[in-house]
Amino acid sequence: MPFEIERKFLVANDEWKHEVSRAVRLRDGLIAIRGGRKVRVRIAGDAATLTVKGPRKGIARSEFEYEIPLADAEAMMAEHCRLPGQMVEKTRHFIPNGQLVWEVDVYQGLLSGLTTAEIELPDSGTSFQRPDWLGDEITGDALFSTRILLRQAMARRWSGLFWPAVRRLNLWRRRARPLSRGRATARRS
Template identity: 35%
Template sequence: MIEIERKFLVKSMHFVDNAVSSTKIVQGFLNTHPERTVRIRIKEEKGFLTVKGKSNETGTTRFEWETEIAHIDAQKLLQLCEKGVLEKTRYLVPFEGHNFEVDVFDGENKGLILAEIELTTESELFQKPHWLGEEVTGDIKYYNSQLSKQPFNTW
């Protein structure tokens, strides 16, 4: 239940050509405390409840627990979330033995495109596709919980 990931800005839409899937996501936060976040997410017709712990010093590693919940329950829980529900399309893009999840944000975060890669260790090496931009791992303003409070279009 430990998540190790790195996050990057995306500098072009060229990733779409290699995407193997795209999924509409709506998510909100029941709790955005610095020590933990509790998220409700709807991916297409499935609901999820996720708890994430505080990131380590580098921002790459943290506790994550997720379970699927009924779609109707997720819809009801979204109504209880803190202000700032996020909408995005997630693309799954395989590249050189790894998968990048690329989020194209809508709504108040329109114009922001982020890519994440999950790793098995913090020091794991991986190839970077040409469309990958600046690394923003550990920069809390790019955390979804913060984007819900301070959207990209307000920066």
Template identity: 40%
Template sequence: MAQEIERKYLLKNDSFKADVRKEQRIIQGYLCSVPERTVRVRVKGDKGFLTIKGIGNESGASRYEWEKEITTAEAQELLKICEPGVIDKTRYLVDFQGMTFEVDEFYGDNLGLIVAEVELESETQAFVKPAWLGAEVTGDAKYYNSMLMKHPYTKW
């Protein structure tokens, strides 16, 4: 168990792709998507994961997170009983000025949405922002994956 501290941003453009270190397709669904506790099932590459997240703090930058690796077969079985709406995206890892940004490019009903997250040691940690980073959306619930499955980006 751990406290997750991260900030989320929209992107100005896709110039981040020139500096991608790794990319991986992710398919995920939610067994429970209420704000107080989300239970996520994810297939990430050739691995499966079960993740439980608590409600975010006032700023939306920090919340409880617990994750356990499960087999891909187990994840595929659990995806069958998830709430309607699947998140399909490619995650790119981009290193910049000593930080790793996780950039998610969405498909399906969220096609056209690209967001970047950066994990921090504290909510006040300073970091250099790459030129491709746009407006901050940390704490804006409509950008949470658990909300994107209910209210997809293409329907906004």
């Protein structure tokens, strides 16, 4: 069974930018997330993949990834990822680190402002050099799971739209007075 073994970190500063060897824009459509499992369709440049990830066990998790036609990926995203919070957009920057590669993700869209770095390891005991631009480790931290991050971003977005509307409605209700037929009308000042 194929496994993904990775460590994930926040990025502390922009010093990583001068080390980038290449970058690619990614669009991830989250088809299903439940119980630590994830089914994702990804478009990376002109390539596309369908990925099924199992629940995390330490720093490892099962991962099955299959190349699919770009047109199929676009169709899956259009059909299954239409709701806000089901799409993740980011630019992935690759930074060589000996035999390993750091992947620094700069998020756009709902998660704009978030920058993370991850390194995929051949086994859980592999050591690696920690660059100075690396921040706190978030490997396995549920608060930094895609599902939770998107939920928080959607809550911020909706509260920005919802609460001002509620305040306007409450203000209108305070100014309204009932009519004899049960309808409300605005009071004249």
